[in-house]
Each structure stands twice: as structure tokens, then as C-alpha cells.
Amino acid sequence: MKIALLTEIPAPFRIPLFNALAKRSSFRALFLARADPRRAHYDLHRDEWRFEHRFLRGHGLHAGGRWTVLNRGVWHELRAFRPDAVGVGGWNQPAFWQALAYCKTTRTPLLVWIESTERDARSDALPLELAKRALVRAAAGAFVPGRASAEYARSLGVPAERVVEAPNAVDNAFFRAAPKHDGGTCRFLYVGRLDPEKGLDVLLDAFAGVPGELVLAGDGTEARALRARAPERVRFLGPVSRDRLPELYASADVFVLPSLSEQWGMVLNEAASAGLALVSTNAAGAAYELVDEDLRVPAGDAVALAAALRRLADDPTLRRAAGERARTRVEALTPEAWAEGVLELARRAAGRGPRSADPR
Secondary structure, eight states, X not given: OEEEEEESSOOGGGHHHHHHHHHHSEEEEEESOSOOTTSOOOOOOGGGOOSEEEEOEEEEEEETTEEEEEEEOHHHHHHXXXXXXXXXXXXXXXXXXXXXXXXXXXXXXXXXXXXXXXXXXXXXXXXXXXXXXXXHHHSSEEEESSXXXXXXXXXXXXXXXXXXXXXXXXXXXXXXXXXXXXXXXXXXXXXSOOXXXXXXXXXXXXXXXSOSEEEEEOOOTTHHHHHHHXXXXXXXXXXXXXXXXXXXXXXXXXXXXXXXXXXXXXXXXXXXXXXXXXXXXXXXXXXXXHSOGGGEEOTTXXXXXXXHHHHXXXXXXXXXXXXHHHHHHHTTOOHHHHHHHHHHHHHHHHTOOSOOSSOO
């Protein structure tokens, strides 16, 4: 089966997903741009890419916190590839609407990749919200990473039978490690951007009454302000490359994701693969798949976050058990499972049934 996917930029955590889909189908990724100006530039690890791809020509506009790419050649690329299904990574870019027009003209199924949740704080103005619903309802179906996104897709008007879970995943073996759990000083870890929506100011407030050490890895617009208010027990590492992350996870006991807004939170997958106990806010989609319910706290609630951290800091046995549960859960979230979910939806939309004799 031939599948084209339009998505904004190549991100290193997507490589295993796209490689897995390329093994099971004739897959081509169409990237709208090489990088997002709102984000730090990734090391793309091009030597690991095992999928066909194209970078569409275009020009990006960055204003008011929004980034829009005006692409050329969308129709040409799709017509040249002649996919059996077209996936789009959202509704916020003109190229996704061009893909919808192509699909309507050629009667090709359009599949929408929905990672947002009802708890995601990033809201759209009314015109964009209406446009989002229009595109989603025009699609043949949606693939989502987990339960929270599935609920959101249904709230947008996608029938339940047209929603398929394709779990966001990382290379679990790459991040697998033996966390220390030595019963000594508890080390809490955060990895990610140091930006307002990550809730790190709430984390510092919560950590004030929690024993142990807190390590923050990453950089962002709030880095200077956070450093200025952090006590000595908080260490800032700055950006950490992907290849150094397994060692960093292995040095910690608990991973904490205090986000106020977070569609999924791939770092939870990584930390779970490393066997760390997880604490997260309910803003992260991955929290509903990987985090114990009593360690999933309301976003922005420093008191609830402090209570969860303190429980783990005081009890090495609890930390160990929580980490083992997280590792067990993440074993089901694999790139292969993501690829099978996308293929399942594409087959349904194309009328080929649950299985095809020849996946290509």
C-alpha cells in the first residue's frame, strides 16, 4: 500500500516510526520545512533514515507565536507518487488543505494525525477552530497516539469507528537502562524545553518542600529566570544530545513532566523505557498510557505535584515498583505498533479490509 504523509518538519523522535512504516508499505514523508524557527534545531540523524522523503519548496512566516509555511508543489508531489491514502499532521498549515483538495479531486482517502487532547492548553481562535473541525470531518479517519487524543478526535466529530490508535513510540531498546534505585538521595529529572508551557516554575515551587536533587536538562526562553529562582539542590545541564540521554536517564530515580500544555510527551516514553518512576501532569497525552493514576496530577497544581514527588522521594520501594510498571506499559508502545495502526486505518479508508495480501 502506498501512503504519503505531510508533516511540518523532520524530528529525530519520529525516525523510528517512519522507518517502521516504510518496512510495511510504500511510504513517503513530505516535509513542509527543514526546521521550525520556534524550536531549537535538532540533530536529524540522517544516517538512520530508512524511508523516502521530500522537502517541499516553500517560505515560512513567523508572527504572533504562530508559524505558517506557504508551500509549492504539494499537488505535484502527490500526483507523482499516486498514494492510496494521504496523511496530514494537523490542520494549521495551507499544505494540509491542499492535500485535502487533492484527495477530494482524486477520491483518495485523507487521514488526519491528531495528537491534541481536550486538556491541551493551546487553543485556537474561533475561525481556526471551525476550520479544524471542517478538515477533520472531511477526512476518512484519524489516527491518534492514545486515549486522550481519541477522546478529542471524537469530540471534533470523527466517528469512533474511524479513529485508530497508533501509539507514539520511541526505540525502547535504545533508552533501556538500569536506574539506580539505591535508596540514597532521590534524584528527580526533567528533560525538555525550558519554556513557559512546560510548567517548570510550578515544579520549582513544588520541589521546595521535597527532599532530594532535581536535574533540569534543556534550554529555552525561561532558562535565565528559572536559574535565578532555583535553590542549590537544582542543577541545570543545558541541552543534552540524544546519544547522551540513556546515561542521563540511568542516573535518575524519578522523571517528572510538569507541563501546563503537552500534546503527548515523548520524554515519558524514553524515561519509562529506562525504568524510571514517572510523575506527570494531566496535560500530557502519554500520562494516560504510562503514568500511575495517583502520580498523574492536575496541571499547574504545585501542592499536588509536591505530594506526588514527596511520596516517591520517601519510598525507594514505591519508586522501584512505579518504574517497573512504567517499563511494562511502554513495551506495548513501539514503532511497529504505530505503523500497524496507520496501516490499519489506511486499509479501512481505502476499502481493503483489515488485512491486505500484499502490504505494498
